[in-house]
Amino acid sequence: MAGTRVLIVEDEAIIAADLAGKLDMLGYEVVGTAASGEEAVELACRLCPQLVLMDICLKGAMDGINAAEAIHGRLDVPVIYLTAHSDAATLARSKLSEPFGYVLKPFEERELATAIEIALYKHQADRQLRRSHEEMELRVEKRTRELGQANMILNAINQIFHEALTCETEEALCKKSLATAEKLTGSRFGIIAELNTDGRLDTIALSDPGWSACRMPKTNAVLSLKNLQVRGILGSAVNKRGAAIINDPATCPERIGTPEGHPEITCFLGVPLQQSGETIGLIGLANKDGGYGPSDLEAVETMAMAIVEALMRKRAEVKLQELNRNLEKRVTERTAELETANRELEAFAYSVSHDLRSPLRSINGFSKVLKEDYGNRLDAEGKGFLDRIIAATWRMGQLIDDLLGLARITRADMRRAWVDLSDLVRKIANRLKEDQPERQVEFVIAEDLSIEGDEQLLTIMLENLIDNAWKFTEKVPHALIEFGTTRVDGSPAFFLRDNGAGFNMAYAEKLFNPFQRLHGTDEFAGAGIGLATVKRIVNRHGGRVWAEGETGRGATFYFTWEKLNEVKSNPSYRR
């Protein structure tokens, strides 16, 4: 490379001058010529050449190889040996000094130029390699440090979430989190505080070292825990809405000083606690030896996110527990209320059965007495009135009984067992036939239909349905009553069908209301309580009942049952 600064080391002055001339011609700059090893080292250090041409055989104590080693120890400069020696021992020695070239005298200019260019190039490449190697080492070291830090942060976060699972309260959780942050950063003490609705700070956790270092009078200290004004060094993290490192609190413009007895703050790191971008509080750490750095900041910022997350989880958990407790309490209260209501209902039913019937009996009784004893003084119309009074007491007596029956069905205990419905229907049909042998009614009853339920209630239900069918087919010449199962909208359902008086579908819903009648009492007898009873019984078994019909063309009553799909699965009822 033209202009390269070259130092010549040659004890023969003529050879040195010749060499300098050649180099000059080749375009190199000869910065100096040394005649001995010692001078070579001295000149190299002073002139800082980019290349040294070194004769091995020099006068004096230090030969060329020794001089080259000495220069290497001081400078990073390539050395080329120029020598007439080519014996094996010298070559071996020279190799140990890592020369960049070895040119045997005598040599051509071209040979020298090539050796110089190769040496320069090699030296350049070496240097680059060394530099990139060093850089790599630095980067590996940095990355290792970073990974170590990240690992520590991760461990700290793990610790926080672990605490979230095990700590009972949010205070305990924050205290443990704070201790973790203090340990990670090497802080002496710290605080976790939350902004309250007034925009002031409430302390959630204060580290034990901090608390015990505190010499504040106890009442002041306790007072200073809650509802703190957001200001001073502590408030800086919240006010600035960003993390703050204050390593020289004495000169900090926001400094307001510490309360009496509070340990002196030598340095401070404050990181806001944020949720959905809103600052909700802060974690403050203080008095790390040597002050806080960016890695501390990074660590605490990451931990802050974990603390918010853990805190919110803990709060949700506590809230859930509270809700559960409330729910349990409400269930207990509601159960008690229902029990009271039930007792009241029973008392009411009891009093109805006693007290309402009592005056009715008087009205009925004395009307009869009147008729018996004073009948001869009344005309036909007067006696007719008495008959009406008596009939009315009769109806009301029936009504009271029906009402009581309905109330009893609603509150009766259920004793569940498998019940053969087909058999029940058959028994009821037979009873009706025996009671009214003059009526010709055909029953078609599907076999082996069983369900799980309370036999007594099921009997009452079927009696009501079949009594209705029996009653409303009274005026039909060929009465037919069918019982069986069918599918309605793909689901199994029982049905009881008759070809009697039927009803207007417009009133289908009303049918099941207590005291709802669709026919006049003169037409068909009854209080209108039967279907209401049926509905309650079906409902109590988790089923549904509904009716279809048409005036003058009969009615069909359907009912479903809980677990109706299991209807026929009970083998004990298969024949």
Place this chain on the structure above:
Amino acid sequence: MKSKVILLIEDNPDDVALTLRALKKSNVLNEIIVVRDGVEALDYLFGTGKFAGRDTKNKPQLILLDLKMPRMDGLEFLRRLRADERTQTLPVVVLTTSCEDRDKIESYKLGANSYVRKPVDFSQFSEAVQQLRLYWLLLNEPPE
């Protein structure tokens, strides 16, 4: 021999009148003592209170007992009646408007001999009284 008395324990005067009429119509000739509640009934039986000095050897042939009464109700009266040696064998027919199972069960548990529900219809009641007379006054043989 003069027939023994019948003790009717009933607080409702209407019911008293109707019961007396039904008994009369059924040709019950026994003297009928009417008391308003359990306390008076015990007084009568044990010769205390307003019945102090009564000859308690003269025991009623039959007690007709209402359940719902002031001061001492029918069930409490039954309990005391059966707890006392002097009265534990007296035949008691509960005559009540209640059709509650628990009243019925409790009455029998406490030693009622019969439980008759007073129907609203007076004719039915008269029939029931007729039956009572037939059984308790004519057929039944109480221990002496």
